[in-house]
Amino acid sequence: MDRFKFTTIAHGTHRLCSPISDGKLRDIMDVLGLSADSRVLDIACGKGEMLIRMAELYGVSGVAVDFSPAFLEEARKQASTRGVADRIEWIEGDAKEFEGQVEGFDVVSCLGARPFGAYRDTLTRMGTWAKTGGVMVVGEGYWQKPPDARYLEFLGAKAEEYSDHAGTEAVGLSLGLTPIYSTTSSQDEFDHYEGMYLAAMERYLRVNPDDPDARAMGERIRGWRDAWLRWGRETLGFGVYVFMK
Ligand SMILES: C[S@@+](CC[C@H](N)C(=O)[O-])C[C@H]1O[C@@H](n2cnc3c(N)ncnc32)[C@H](O)[C@@H]1O
Numbered sequence: 431m432d433r434f435k436f437t438t439i440a441h442g443t444h445r446l447c448s449p450i451s452d453g454k455l456r457d458i459m460d461v462l463g464l465s466a467d468s469r470v471l472d473i474a475c476g477k478g479e480m481l482i483r484m485a486e487l488y489g490v491s492g493v494a495v496d497f498s499p500a501f502l503e504e505a506r507k508q509a510s511t512r513g514v515a516d517r518i519e520w521i522e523g524d525a526k527e528f529e530g531q532v533e534g535f536d537v538v539s540c541l542g543a544r545p546f547g548a549y550r551d552t553l554t555r556m557g558t559w560a561k562t563g564g565v566m567v568v569g570e571g572y573w574q575k576p577p578d579a580r581y582l583e584f585l586g587a588k589a590e591e592y593s594d595h596a597g598t599e600a601v602g603l604s605l606g607l608t609p610i611y612s613t614t615s616s617q618d619e620f621d622h623y624e625g626m627y628l629a630a631m632e633r634y635l636r637v638n639p640d641d642p643d644a645r646a647m648g649e650r651i652r653g654w655r656d657a658w659l660r661w662g663r664e665t666l667g668f669g670v671y672v673f674m675k
Pocket of ligand 1: 449474476523545
């Protein structure tokens, strides 16, 4: 199966591919000190929704990087329809290869991805692009409670790959960053995100039963749904952490 196929279909109806409502996204943007002069770098931008919103609401300009061709195509379409295409440069490629201007950005964001390995490495790398006095916005998973061993086995993860909410913020502190804001996704936000994900895939499978990948995708989405309901919903949280460099 094409590496992007499952995620492209499952995120087919999301604009922001993170469990964050429009209202919460607005709250987060409000604390970033954005203005028309701000330069923003969004790493693993998905469909570019956050940077597009920043450009619409605050007039910022910036650069967005993602390796998904389908997500970037949607991002370009949205930016053009919403009149901000001239303010955003879209870079299709692996964020690991991205050579941005060192200390060139007022805001550096990365929501829902760890393109540089562990969370700490992601923060460290983001910090190279942020200006001193600029901010970094990172969206990360955290444990709401210690994970069940069966959930870890399902995810193929180790408990120490995530921390709790306070511990996730503390990683920024340990890197010399100043935390200025944090928030977590509510159950409603997470249910909405997961529900959109499940619904988009189940609809696709109903309409495309002859897709050669239908069986594999069906098994994957239903396994994910079961694990989410059984363990994930009460175990895995999503936090957004804002640090000043
Ligand atoms: C859960 S989505 C979040 C997208 C976006 N930040 C948002 O909140 O809407 C994760 C994104 O990370 C991208 N991604 C993951 N690893 C990457 C890498 N090494 N280089 C570029 N993009 C990456 C995926 O293509 C996907 O668009």
